[in-house]
């Protein structure tokens with residue numbers, strides 16, 4: 001400490017000597033310390049020298065990764081204050097879609113029109129940014145002390161204990177004390193299916209497989225028909241949501257907000273055209289829990305299903321698999337492949353999400369991209385760890401994918417028109433309409449397909465932009481962004 005006083009005093013010779021002395025003694029002390037220190041180090045080195053020789057390359061890699069780590073820490077300190085919505089941390093900021101609305105979306109639309117409306121929205125947001133900036137300044141000065149709390153947006157005015165941040169779909173009695181009633185909260189999962197009346201029988205078979213003690217059922221009626229389901233025994237205990245011509249992802253974004261479904265262990269977000277003869281929900285749950293699968297799907301019975309990707313095909317050995325092999329043609333997959341769809345990937349017709357994985361995935365679903373093409377390839381970012389371990393296909397419990405198209409459909413399949421389950425597109429009572437409808441259905445399908453590809457392209461571009469713009473985000477799968485597979 002005294003040394004620091006020396007500078008200005010050095011001009012005075014009498015002080016000079018004293019300071020010099022101090023310097024000498026300090027230097028001696030430092031010498032002793034460093035000698036003792038180096039003695040320890042030498043011993044240390046002697047002990048480790050042979051090990052170093054062997055693991056030389058590892059050592060250099062360790063220093064590398066240490067530097068990387070330091071960088072990461074520095075970066076994360078800078079980025080900590082961002083207060084991203086809970087669960088969205090694995091995603092680059094620009095792709096996070098925090099809010100939604102109930103505006104219905106057309107199944108197809110000209111890209112130009114969409115772009116224009118998007119630009120308009122961006123403009124109005126721009127003008128409001130200055131306003132909110134002033135507000136932000138006020139807020140930051142106000143809450144220096146409480147900054148780290150990261151309360152849910154809008155709840156800052158309330159004392160913390162009264163904030164009910166999450167909810168559920170459990171129905172409540174009109175009377176009876178809630179305190180005595182809800183003693184032990186049942187541990188439940190959620191099954192959500194978009195349905196049309198034409199698939200009523202198949203859907204009923206699915207729902208009946210899911211024990212009501214363990215699952216809450218939610219139906220999205222995309223054809224607007226709810227009444228025709230009321231004769232089913234389970235109908236009254238299910239939740240029915242109706243919005244005409246809306247897709248699974250439109251519904252999911254609007255009605256499965258992670259705070260609302262926070263109490264469900266797993267979210268089954270399934271299509272309606274699945275056969276569940278060989279599927280047992282509770283056994284499935286116990287397998288994915290044991291295997292640590294955060295995102296999964298039941299395997300497809302290859303004899304009866306439309307199989308689009310090899311990884312979904314059922315294997316006869318074992319309970320689960322997490323990768324596929326393809327040694328020929330395009331899109332090859334080897335043991336060393338690390339990217340979807342070779343590994344870390346499931347198809348979107350029968351996905352099952354853990355609570356945490358869904359919380360992340362919901363943020364990635366875009367409000368306007370209702371067919372959600374491209375989302376599947378990025379799901380691994382929400383896998384709560386290594387996607388090649390946390391994403392998988394369950395072979396032991398498996399389903400049949402009938403490939404019946406709904407809403408203009410994603411699969412072309414002749415089954416559609418004469419399916420025994422009444423999957424024809426119109427009521428058989430009106431034959432003329434049926435004939436007419438067939439061709440218009442094909443046209444619709446084409447339009448939906450086109451729109452889906454358009455969305456795929458848009459989603460990829462958004463992802464790329466989000467990645468380049470978010471300096472706080474570190475890509476855990478960097479090779480993907482380089483040669484962006486599919």
Ligand SMILES: *[C@@H]1O[C@H](CO)[C@@H](O)[C@H](O)[C@H]1NC(C)=O
Pocket residue numbers: 057058061
């Ligand atoms: C060290 O790192 C380099 C590049 O990051 C890598 O190619 C090499 O295999 C690593 N060596 C060891 C022993 O991990």
Ligand SMILES: *[C@@H]1O[C@H](CO)[C@@H](O)[C@H](O)[C@H]1NC(C)=O
Pocket residue numbers: 124125127128131
């Ligand atoms: C912008 O702010 C004004 C006033 O605060 C509000 O009336 C308007 O709805 C806002 N627009 C958007 C797009 O948020």
Ligand SMILES: *[C@@H]1O[C@H](CO)[C@@H](O)[C@H](O)[C@H]1NC(C)=O
Pocket residue numbers: 186187188213214282285
């Ligand atoms: C299913 O529900 C029953 C009855 O409430 C319960 O005993 C059981 O633990 C539940 N199983 C799972 C996997 O949640």
Ligand SMILES: *[C@@H]1O[C@H](CO)[C@@H](O)[C@H](O)[C@H]1NC(C)=O
Pocket residue numbers: 244245408444
């Ligand atoms: C819903 O879509 C079908 C098929 O594309 C179409 O015929 C029908 O008019 C649409 N309904 C509404 C209300 O838009």
Ligand SMILES: *[C@@H]1O[C@H](CO)[C@@H](O)[C@H](O)[C@H]1NC(C)=O
Pocket residue numbers: 334335336337
């Ligand atoms: C992965 O394995 C295949 C075949 O075994 C090989 O051709 C390819 O070069 C390997 N890729 C990497 C990145 O190691």
